[in-house]
Amino acid sequence: MMRLPPFRYRAPRTVRDAALWLGESPAETMIVAGGTDALPNMKRRQQEPRTIIGLRAIEELRRIVPGAGSAGGGAESGAGHRIGAGVTLTTLVRDEPLRAAAPGLWQAAVQVATPHLRNMGTIGGNLCLDTRCTYYDQSYEWRKAIDFCMKKDGRTCWVATSSPRCLAVSSTDTAPMLQALGARVRLVSAAGERELDVADLYQNDGMHYVTRRPDEILTEVVLPDQTGWRSTYWKLRRRGSFDFPVAAVAAAAQFDGDGRVLAARLVVGAVASRPLAAIKAETLLVGEALTDERIAAAAQAAYEVAKPMDNTDFDLVWRKKMVTALAEHALRELRGDDVRAARVRLARQVI
Numbered sequence: 001m002m003r004l005p006p007f008r009y010r011a012p013r014t015v016r017d018a019a020l021w022l023g024e025s026p027a028e029t030m031i032v033a034g035g036t037d038a039l040p041n042m043k044r045r046q047q048e049p050r051t052i053i054g055l056r057a058i059e060e061l062r063r064i065v066p067g068a069g070s071a072g073g074g075a076e077s078g079a080g081h082r083i084g085a086g087v088t089l090t091t092l093v094r095d096e097p098l099r100a101a102a103p104g105l106w107q108a109a110v111q112v113a114t115p116h117l118r119n120m121g122t123i124g125g126n127l128c129l130d131t132r133c134t135y136y137d138q139s140y141e142w143r144k145a146i147d148f149c150m151k152k153d154g155r156t157c158w159v160a161t162s163s164p165r166c167l168a169v170s171s172t173d174t175a176p177m178l179q180a181l182g183a184r185v186r187l188v189s190a191a192g193e194r195e196l197d198v199a200d201l202y203q204n205d206g207m208h209y210v211t212r213r214p215d216e217i218l219t220e221v222v223l224p225d226q227t228g229w230r231s232t233y234w235k236l237r238r239r240g241s242f243d244f245p246v247a248a249v250a251a252a253a254q255f256d257g258d259g260r261v262l263a264a265r266l267v268v269g270a271v272a273s274r275p276l277a278a279i280k281a282e283t284l285l286v287g288e289a290l291t292d293e294r295i296a297a298a299a300q301a302a303y304e305v306a307k308p309m310d311n312t313d314f315d316l317v318w319r320k321k322m323v324t325a326l327a328e329h330a331l332r333e334l335r336g337d338d339v340r341a342a343r344v345r346l347a348r349q350v351i
């Protein structure tokens with residue numbers, strides 16, 4: 001049985017205390033929200049913090065407030081939503097107004113892990129989820145047998161031995177979707193707070209995958225007004241019941257009255273160390289109706305963005321090809337096609 005290493009546990013009741021305590025020794029302290037990723041990682045000695053700051057007792061992090069505009073803004077400042085980082089994924093998927101406003105976020109969140117894990121797992125933890133790799137998500141003894149790897153305790157990347165950086169895979173479902181929805185996040189430290197686009201929370205580096213400073217807590221997701229936008233999330237995984245994504249497409253588009261695209265965002269997940277915006281695909285869509293030809297061209301552009309490595313489930317060439325299929329189905333769904341049969345086929349990987 002794998003056991004947790006010893007650590008000191010601190011349970012603040014306010015964000016202010018959490019930020020102060022985290023600021024005392026950020027390099028040796030780790031935030032834990034639901035613990036569904038952090039605690040298994042600690043058992044495998046992938047993370048070995050001396051102190052844990054548990055967020056579960058912080059009531060102010062557990063609210064979904066209609067009205068966004070800017071992070072920290074009041075309910076009157078817009079028609080979006082502010083989602084506390086400590087909101088569990090179960091609470092999030094049960095919020096009907098939020099589901100109606102951003103169906104893509106509902107689809108992404110409801111496909112995270114299992115109902116039990118969603119009861120514990122939070123949106124903040126999902127956004128900060130560690131990157132994954134076949135050579136890293138193993139027991140300490142397994143990793144020791146291969147002399148570890150660059151991400152923890154070793155020097156070499158076994159996926160690409162000449163790579164100067166870790167290529168572990170961004171495996172969060174909600175990050176690509178929130179990026180496609182144009183969401184922002186609020187980060188709070190003892191020194192102050194700042195707000196940034198979800199797109200800017202990430203960088204393509206498997207070890208330093210978030211731009212969050214070690215002394216900062218992610219406190220809130222700010223979802224802008226989604227009026228006029230449609231959104232969807234398509235995910236490839238081995239088991240339809242639960243599994244991490246190994247390729248995903250998050251799509252959102254705003255339409256005019258004639259069905260032409262006014263604005264679009266297409267983000268490819270789980271094929272790099274961060275969600276990747278398919279900018280060329282977005283450009284191809286704007287100003288156009290979603291014809292089959294336009295959809296095929298945009299899906300091809302999304303395919304070109306994907307750069308999967310051989311460090312997670314399935315053959316990497318097939319994973320890359322599947323990005324085209326995921327993007328096509330996502331765009332057809334935004335157009336209004338009935339895609340229920342395609343979703344069932346995807347769950348069986350026969351799409």
Ligand SMILES: Cc1cc2nc3c(=O)[nH]c(=O)nc-3n(C[C@H](O)[C@H](O)[C@H](O)COP(=O)(O)OP(=O)(O)OC[C@H]3O[C@@H](n4cnc5c(N)ncnc54)[C@H](O)[C@@H]3O)c2cc1C
Binds near residue numbers: 039111121123124
């Ligand atoms: C069997 C299994 C299947 C899974 N399947 C999926 C899946 O399909 N898709 C998926 O996306 N995830 C999956 N997960 C991972 C995980 O359950 C979810 O990502 C969950 O949402 C993580 O949230 P948490 O609150 O438990 O995070 P935690 O484990 O508490 O934390 C995760 C990371 O985020 C950091 N963190 C947490 N909250 C904050 C905050 N407010 N500010 C700054 N940093 C923070 C922690 O320090 C840690 O590094 C799976 C896990 C398991 C065990």
Ligand code: SF4
Binds near residue numbers: 166311
């Ligand atoms: S990509 Fe390389 S460095 Fe990163 S976890 Fe995998 S083997 Fe380790």
